[in-house]
Amino acid sequence: MISLNNIAFEFGGRYLYKDANWHIKPNERIGLIGKNGTGKSTLLRLINGEYKPTEGSISKPRDLTIGFLNQDQLSFETESSILDVTMSAFQRQLDLEHEIAEVLKVMETDYSDEVLNKLSDLQTEFDALDGYNIHHKCEKVLEGLGFTTAQLSQPYKKFSGGWRMRVMLAKLLLQNPNLLMLDEPTNHLDLPTIEWLENYLQSYEGTVIVVSHDREFLDRMINKTVEVSMQRITEYSGNYSFYLTAKEERSDLQQRQFDNQQQFIKQQEAFINRFKAKASKAAAAQSRVKLLDKLDRVEAPEDDNTRINIDFRMSSPSGKVVVELEQVSKAFPDISIVKNAAGKIERGDKIALIGANGKGKSTLLRMIAGTEPFEGQIRRGHNVIEAFYAQHQLESLNIENEILQELQQYAGERTDNELRTLLGCFLFAGDDVFKKIKVLSGGEKARVALARTLLAEANFMLLDEPTNHLDMRSINILTQAMQQYEGSFIVVSHDRHFVSEVANKIWWIENEELKEYPGTYAEYEYWRKKQEEEQAKAAKTQTVTKPNKEVKVEKAVEKPKPTGVNIQQLKKAVDAAEQALEKLKADINTLELQFADTELMKDSAKTASLKTQYEELKNRLTTTEADYENKLLELMEREQTN
Numbered sequence: 001m002i003s004l005n006n007i008a009f010e011f012g013g014r015y016l017y018k019d020a021n022w023h024i025k026p027n028e029r030i031g032l033i034g035k036n037g038t039g040k041s042t043l044l045r046l047i048n049g050e051y052k053p054t055e056g057s058i059s060k061p062r063d064l065t066i067g068f069l070n071q072d073q074l075s076f077e078t079e080s081s082i083l084d085v086t087m088s089a090f091q092r093q094l095d096l097e098h099e100i101a102e103v104l105k106v107m108e109t110d111y112s113d114e115v116l117n118k119l120s121d122l123q124t125e126f127d128a129l130d131g132y133n134i135h136h137k138c139e140k141v142l143e144g145l146g147f148t149t150a151q152l153s154q155p156y157k158k159f160s161g162g163w164r165m166r167v168m169l170a171k172l173l174l175q176n177p178n179l180l181m182l183d184e185p186t187n188h189l190d191l192p193t194i195e196w197l198e199n200y201l202q203s204y205e206g207t208v209i210v211v212s213h214d215r216e217f218l219d220r221m222i223n224k225t226v227e228v229s230m231q232r233i234t235e236y237s238g239n240y241s242f243y244l245t246a247k248e249e250r251s252d253l254q255q256r257q258f259d260n261q262q263q264f265i266k267q268q269e270a271f272i273n274r275f276k277a278k279a280s281k282a283a284a285a286q287s288r289v290k291l292l293d294k295l296d297r298v299e300a301p302e303d304d305n306t307r308i309n310i311d312f313r314m315s316s317p318s319g320k321v322v323v324e325l326e327q328v329s330k331a332f333p334d335i336s337i338v339k340n341a342a343g344k345i346e347r348g349d350k351i352a353l354i355g356a357n358g359k360g361k362s363t364l365l366r367m368i369a370g371t372e373p374f375e376g377q378i379r380r381g382h383n384v385i386e387a388f389y390a391q392h393q394l395e396s397l398n399i400e401n402e403i404l405q406e407l408q409q410y411a412g413e414r415t416d417n418e419l420r421t422l423l424g425c426f427l428f429a430g431d432d433v434f435k436k437i438k439v440l441s442g443g444e445k446a447r448v449a450l451a452r453t454l455l456a457e458a459n460f461m462l463l464d465e466p467t468n469h470l471d472m473r474s475i476n477i478l479t480q481a482m483q484q485y486e487g488s489f490i491v492v493s494h495d496r497h498f499v500s501e502v503a504n505k506i507w508w509i510e511n512e513e514l515k516e517y518p519g520t521y522a523e524y525e526y527w528r529k530k531q532e533e534e535q536a537k538a539a540k541t542q543t544v545t546k547p548n549k550e551v552k553v554e555k556a557v558e559k560p561k562p563t564g565v566n567i568q569q570l571k572k573a574v575d576a577a578e579q580a581l582e583k584l585k586a587d588i589n590t591l592e593l594q595f596a597d598t599e600l601m602k603d604s605a606k607t608a609s610l611k612t613q614y615e616e617l618k619n620r621l622t623t624t625e626a627d628y629e630n631k632l633l634e635l636m637e638r639e640q641t642n
Contacts, residue, residue, distance in 0.1 A: 001026050001064065001207060002047060002179070004233070007056035009042065016042055018231040019056075024179070029201065030209045031218040031240055034228035036443050036471045040211045043228060044068060044181045047209075067177035069185055073168045082159065082167045083152040086138045089174035093131040096122055141170045144196045146189070146357060162188030162357075173200065182210045186217050187468065190357040191494050213472050215240055216496040223611075230299060237607060238614075251301040258298045268292055312485055318459045319382030320347050322488045323368055325514065328376035330360065330367060337363050340376070341514040343507065345460075347381075350482070351490040352503035352521060359509045361492045362390070362464050368490065369462050387458035389466055394445045399438035403428055403448055406437060410455045425477060426451045443469040450478060459487040467495045496521065526629070570634060577628040584621045591617065 002024040009016045016039030024030070024047075032040050045051045046058060048068045078085060087094065103119045126132070142152055145166045156167060165188045172180065180201075186194050198220050201208055209226075212218055218225070218240040225236040225243035236243040268288045275281030323345040330337040337360030345351060353361050366372035369388045397406060407419045423433050426447040437445065446469040453461065467475050475498060482489065482502040490507070493499050499506075499521045506517040506524040517524040591614050 002058065002060040004047075004053075005057050005059070007046070007053040007058065009039065009046065009051070010054045011039070011042065015054075015231050017228070017233060020231065020233040022226065022233045022235070024207060024209070026178075026207055027205070028207045028224050029204075029222040030207070031222040031225045031243075032209055032211045032228065033218075033225060033240070033243070033472065035473055036441065038228045040228050041070065041183050043233075044070070044183060044209065044211065047179075047181065064179060065175075065177040066179045066181065067172040067175055068181045068183075069165070069169055069172055070183045071165075073165065076164070076168070078156050080156055081153050082142065082147065082156050083135075083138060085156050085167050086142055086170045086174065087134065089138075089171045090129075090131070090134045093126065093129050093134050096126040096129070096131060100126065137174060138170070141173055141200075142167070144193070144200065145170055146193045166193075169197075176206065178206045180204065180206055180208045182208070182212075184211055184213070186212055186214045186494070189494065191354055191496070192356050194494065194496075213467070213470060213475060214495060214497070215472065215475075216500075237611070254298065254301040258300045261295075261298045265292060265295070312454065312487075313457045314459045314487055315385060315457050316383055316459070318347050318384045318488065321345075321381040322347055322349070322384055322460050323381065324377075324379045325368075326377045326379070328367070328374055328378060328514075330363060330372070330374045335360075336512055338509060338514055339512040341509075341512070343514045343516065345488060345490060347488055349488045349490075349505055350503050351488075351505045351507050352499040353490055353492045353507045354494070354499065354521075355508040355510075361509065364509065364514070365390070365462050365464050365490065365492055384460050385456075385458045386460045386462065387453050387456035388462045388464075389450060389453040390464040391468060394442070394449055397437045397445060397448060397452075399436070401437050402434045403437065403440075404433040406448060407452060407455060410452050412455070412457065414455070422451055422454070425481070427474060427477070441469075443471060443474065446470060447474055454481065461485070461487065461489040461491075463489060463491040463493075465492055465494070467493055467498050570631065574628070574631045577624065577631050581621070581624050581628055584617060584624055588614070588617050588621065 004020065004022040004024075006019050006021060008018045008020070032043065034040050042051065046053060047060075048066055100119065100122050103115060103122060106115055107119065130137075139149070139152060143149065147163075147166070156164065159167070165185075169182070169185060172182075185197065189197065194214070194217060198217060201210075201221050208221075210218070210221065220239075222239050223237075225238065225240055227234045227236070227243070227247070236246050238246065268291065272285045272288050276285040321344060325341060325343040328341045329339045331339075335358070353364065355361060363372055365388075367374045368378060369386065370378075371388075401409075403423060404416065404419060407423065408416070411419055420433055423429075428435075428444075428447070437448065440448065446466075450466060453463075466478060470478065475495065479498055479501045482491075491499075491502070503521055505519070506521060508515055517527065519527075591610060594610055
């Protein structure tokens, strides 16, 4: 469909790509990844025709339609409603609708065959383009992206940047281009909307290229990963998790090649230095100099998953109870957030506060931090030392300071070497620490603000969307930092992978109540889906049941009902399920290793066969895991009751 042939692009005196190739095929779901600054967004603009390559060529069909979502679209202004803006995706249908209305006016006085035939032609084309359903389509997509029915008629200019981006996304999705390119589409979306977008894109009929730092979104949506790194474009035939496995294999091979070549270079240089001054060996030494000049150098692989060890300091631990909420209420003129809510944060709690936008997550965080007025009581426990990170804190950075200077103001007794080590963990190495804050990107400022927060020596942290503006590598570092932190924290985030890795409790706001699930995000998701399945089943059978009165803080976890099977049989069933699980994982690992074989992947028929086997094994793994969990829960309950 599109072919990038030996392209190069020079920007700011350096090459983003050099002799790079990429062939984009129909119906692919591609995740475009790479560190910030490697040129992912620039590559999309090259494909879109906004930029021209410095070298090489980009070929694409003349009739190819491209839809491109990018941050520049936030500058668009209009007095029209968001529904009207979205409807402009169907320009031909709107033109036909207008023409039909004009012909109907003419027909009030003119019933000639010419007018009737024109009306018939217009209506036939309008019907063929599904013009009678365009209003319904627009409303469905906008509501899927989080808008209420009442908001559809409100002016576009009334909405903030994040909501405007959703309108632009809706318009693009409805235009249904052959190639859909999305640059960080999940940045402004909440969890329910991200899940809706995943489902929509999975059934999209064209090709999709998406730049995203949301690992879970990439895993669920894409079937190919393309990495921009070290001036190259490298393809991997699988989702992001598959890419990580294949990249590790490739990096190990590249590291061995690099080490072997470095050893060879040292040997040649030693020979040259020893014999270049001897007349009898001068020719041989010069020959080796030429050999080294012509040598195709292997570059050391980049490590995007660096392990870190941050020296967290807490002046002292907090008491057992960190924060307690009692009869807490908060309302704005147009919306009520919580009413008589209760909750408790205890020492060691790692809480993720999740849910849709507009539910009051950030407001609740500010209430706990004491920066937002409310009714009721929020009591601090003994010896609680607090640190609060929010997006507005990027603006509190002194733009005239150098990065190191900014941290020195919050460093306490830490030395400059310790501060530079901390900044190194946040990807500021060498002379980077002397950069002025004012020249940093949004992601770099976020990393500085996060590093500053971690210097507070707090035993309780409140973090509002800390992964915003961060690339994959930075999120990996933040994840490790939060895993190493021994204090308590509550974090607002829409990044499911990050939440899965750091949280041991889940909070959400529903029907003005603060609710809790006492487990990890993966356990919460399993429980939530089971709840939805039961509700759907109850609605389908139209069984009348008493309303289930929910407590303000949910503690009960659904367990399967005990059966008549004896404990010994259950143990055997659990062992069998566990063995089946391990075999499936081993089979999947074997297939993933085959995917890493570049030569094998050139055989399209073999690749397709392997992909089919891979998907079948993954589906069986999901089913087997659920079966294993159910049997294990049943066994545990039987053992407790006996």
